[in-house]
Amino acid sequence: MEPMRARRHSRQVKVRGVLIGGGAPIAVQSMTKTDTRDVQATMDEIYRLHVAGCEIVRLAVPDMDAARALADIRRQTELALVADIHFDYRLALAALDAGVDKLRLNPGNIGARAKVEEVVRAAKERGVPIRIGVNAGSLEKDLLERSGRVPEALVESALRHVGILEDCGFEDIVISMKSSDVRTMIGAYELIADRVDYPLHLGVTEAGPSFQGTVKSTVGIGHLLAQGIGDTIRVSLTGDGGEEVKVGFEILYALGLRQKKLEIVSCPSCGRCEIDLFTVVREAEKRLLAEDLPPMKVAIMGCVVNGPGESMEADVGLAGGNGLGVLFRNGRIVRRVQESEMIAALVEECRAAAAAAR
Numbered sequence: 058m059e060p061m062r063a064r065r066h067s068r069q070v071k072v073r074g075v076l077i078g079g080g081a082p083i084a085v086q087s088m089t090k091t092d093t094r095d096v097q098a099t100m101d102e103i104y105r106l107h108v109a110g111c112e113i114v115r116l117a118v119p120d121m122d123a124a125r126a127l128a129d130i131r132r133q134t135e136l137a138l139v140a141d142i143h144f145d146y147r148l149a150l151a152a153l154d155a156g157v158d159k160l161r162l163n164p165g166n167i168g169a170r171a172k173v174e175e176v177v178r179a180a181k182e183r184g185v186p187i188r189i190g191v192n193a194g195s196l197e198k199d200l201l202e203r204s205g206r207v208p209e210a211l212v213e214s215a216l217r218h219v220g221i222l223e224d225c226g227f228e229d230i231v232i233s234m235k236s237s238d239v240r241t242m243i244g245a246y247e248l249i250a251d252r253v254d255y256p257l258h259l260g261v262t263e264a265g266p267s268f269q270g271t272v273k274s275t276v277g278i279g280h281l282l283a284q285g286i287g288d289t290i291r292v293s294l295t296g297d298g299g300e301e302v303k304v305g306f307e308i309l310y311a312l313g314l315r316q317k318k319l320e321i322v323s324c325p326s327c328g329r330c331e332i333d334l335f336t337v338v339r340e341a342e343k344r345l346l347a348e349d350l351p352p353m354k355v356a357i358m359g360c361v362v363n364g365p366g367e368s369m370e371a372d373v374g375l376a377g378g379n380g381l382g383v384l385f386r387n388g389r390i391v392r393r394v395q396e397s398e399m400i401a402a403l404v405e406e407c408r409a410a411a412a413a414a415r
Contacts, residue, residue, distance in 0.1 A: 061283055061285070061312065061313070062283070062284050062285040063285050064080060064285045065250055065257075065284075065285045065286050065287075066254060067079060067254050067255060067256045067257070067288055068228075068254050068255060068256065069081060069256070070186040070229050070230070070231060070256060071184070071186070072084075072113055072137045072139070072158045072159045072186060073135075073136075073137035073138075073158040074137065075112050075113055075137045077186075077231060077256045077258075077288050077289045078231075078255075078256030078288040079256075081288070082314075082315065083282070083287060083288060083289060083290060083309055083314055083315070084112045084113055084288075084289040084290075085110065085111060085112055085113075085289075085290060085291075085302055085305040085306055085309070086111065086112065086113040086114070086115065086139075086258075086289055086290065086291040086305075087106050087109075087111045087113075087114060087115070087291060087292075087298045087299075087301045087302050087305075088114065088115040088116070088117070088141070088291065088293075088298070089102045089103060089106070089114060089115070089116050089117070089298065090102065090298060092123075093116045093117055093118060093119075093123040093126050093127070093130075094120075094122045094123050094126050095126075096126050096129045096130055096133075099116065099126070099130055100130060100133050100134065102298060103130070103134050103136060104134075105298070105299050106136075106298050106299060106302060107134070107136055108299075109298075109299035109302040109303060110302050110303075110306055111136070111298075111302045112136075112137065113136070113137040113138075113139060113158075113159070113289070114136050114137070114138055114139065115138075115139040115140075115141050115161060115291075116130070116138060116139065116140060116141060117141045118140045118141055118142055118148050118151075118152055119143075120148070121147070121148065121151060123148075124140070124148050124151035124152050124155065125151065125155070127140060127151075127152055127155035127156070127157055128154075128155040128156065130155075131155055131156040131157070137158045137159070138156075138157045138158050138159075139157065139158065139159040139160070139161055139188070140152035140153075140155075140157040140159070140160055140161065141161045141162075142160060142161065142162040142167070143162070143163075143166060144166055144167060145167065146167040146168050146172040146173070146175065146176050149162055149167065149176045149179075149180075150175065150176060150179055153176075153179045153180060153183055153185060157185065158185060159185060159186050159187070159188060159231075160176070160180060160185060160186075160187045160188070161187075161188045161190050162176070162187060162188075162189075162190075163189055163190060163191070163218045164176075164177075164187075164189075164218055164221040164222055164225075165197075165217055165218050165221055170225075173221060173222075173225060174225050177222065177225040177226070177227045180227070180229070181227065181229075184229075185229075186229040186230065186231060187222065187227065187229065187230055187231070188230070188231040188232070188233060188258055189215055189218040189219060189222070189230060189231070189232050189233070190233045190235070190258075191211050191214045191215045191218070191232075191233065191234045191235070191245075192235050192236070192262055193206045193211060193235065193236035193237070193238065193241055193242075193262070194206075194236075194237070194262070194263070196210055196211070196214055197214055197217075200213060200214055206236065206238075206241060207241065207244075208241055208243075208244030208245040208247075208248055209248065211234040211236065211241070211245040212234065212245055212248045212249045212252070214234075215232050215234050215245075215249060216249075216252070216253075219232065219253065219255070228255075230255045231255060231256050231257070231258050231288075231289070232249065232253070232255050232256070232257055232258065233257070233258035233259070233260060234246060234249065235260050235261065235262035235293075236261070236262060237261065237262055237263040237264065237265075237273075239261055239273050239276050239277040242260075242261050242262075242277050243277055243280055243281060246259065246281050246286055246287070247281070247284070247286065250284075250286045256288035256289065257286060257287050257288055257289075258287075258288070258289045258290070258291065259277070259278045259281055259282070259286075259287040259289070259290045259291075260274070260277075260278065260290060260291040260292065260293055261273050261274045261277040261278065261292075261293065262293055263293060264292070264293045264294060265294070265295060266294070266295045266296060267294050267295070267296045267300060270292070270293065270294040270295065270296075271292070271294065271300075271304050274292040274293065274294075274304060274308070275304070275307075275308055278290050278292070278305075278308055279308050279311070279312060282308070282309075282312050282314060283312060290305050290308070290309075291305070292304045292305045292308075316352050317352065318346075318350070318351075318352050318353075319342070319345055319346055319350070319352075319353060319355065320352075320353070320354045320355070321338065321341075321342055321345075321355050321356075321357060322354065322355070322356040322357070322358075322367055322370075322371060323338045323356070323357045323358065323359075324358050324359050324360075324363065324364070324367075326359050327359075327360075329359070329360040329362060330359035330360050330377075331359070331360065331377070331378050331379045331380065332359055332377035332378065332380065332382070332396050332399070333396070334357070334359040334377065337357060337375075337377070337399055337400060338357050340400050341355070341357060341375075341399075341400050341403050341404070344400065344404050345403075345404060345407060348404065348407065348408065348411075350407060350408070350411045351411055351414060351415075353372045353373065353407060353410065353411070354370075354371045354372050354373075355371055355372065355373050355374070355375075355403070355407060356368045356370065356371035356373075356374035356375065356376075356385075357374075357375050357377075357403070358374070358375065358376045358377065359377055359378075360376075360377070360378055361376065361378050364376030364377070364378070364383075365383070365385075368383070368385040369385055369388040369389075370388070371385070372386070372387065372407075372410050373385065373386050373403065373406045373407050373410050374386075375399060375402075375403050377396065377399065380395065380396045381393055381394070381395065381396065382394050382395075382396060382398075382399040382402070382403075384402055384403065384406050386406055386409070386410055387410070391406065
């Protein structure tokens with residue numbers, strides 16, 4: 058397997074307090090699933106997304122009532138907000154007046170050149186970037202007839218929209234090219250990565266229900282990030298937005314692109330396991346997350362085959378077997394405990410490791 062590649066160089070844009078591209082940490086986004094016109098319901102969802110760790114929230118703006126609601130939403134949150142606009146340039150102008158921090162629109166879909174220039178002028182005045190969002194499900198008719206829903210068509214569509222903004226003197230741009238087909242999505246981003254230096258927003262669109270969508274998103278987004286491609290991500294699941302955020306961060310944690318507060322290495326268990334591993338892992342995770350600990354790697358293993366090795370590689374490790382547990386700290390055995398004492402002893406060793414590191 059190839060090692061992680063260096064991050065692709067990209068220019069940087071600012072979305073409120075969040076930097077995208079230019080080597081900034083990869084930002085995790087989501088989108089509200091409420092009716093934007095229902096301010097209270099939307100604010101409740103934004104709060105849940107914020108608690109989950111979401112850094113940028115996108116809101117659908119289907120009509121002028123939704124655009125007007127953005128002003129009330131803006132007053133109630135400091136989270137970076139993106140207005141999702143289609144077809145009507147007046148909605149973009151109203152969203153900018155309401156104080157959004159980014160627009161998601163395709164300039165080729167909002168009317169005559171004068172209308173695009175008016176949106177660009179208003180965005181420039183406010184320092185608001187624009188994300189061009191190409192979707193395989195809504196490609197231009199001529200591209201579909203000539204090529205079909207292939208990576209090359211997504212790239213050509215994106216570059217058309219980029220060209221319109223560049224002709225208007227606007228380059229504060231982010232690009233996304235999403236498809237529900239993972240291979241198409243990967244191919245499109247790989248093609249465009251060497252053709253422009255704009256930051257790239259990654260996602261597998263319409264990925265499906267939670268389990269399927271998580272797998273597809275992890276494969277597509279993770280593959281590109283491992284190549285150094287991507288500056289911000291959104292996992293799209295038919296389900297709770299908080300889960301989208303959690304999956305997004307787990308992808309980044311797995312690739313070492315974000316540091317996790319608590320990383321637990323645990324075996325899946327097998328016929329060699331001689332302790333109640335599932336209970337130990339579940340309870341230990343619950344208790345450790347409640348502790349005020351620095352970022353830490355904790356191994357909890359169920360037998361002597363891989364247990365000692367994994368435990369020695371962790372900050373704190375527990376290798377169980379035959380009703381007993383061996384505790385490791387920084388690669389050294391510190392003590393042995395009965396199975397009934399494992400969880401408490403593990404938490405105690407993690408506290409000690411944290412204290413020693415301070």
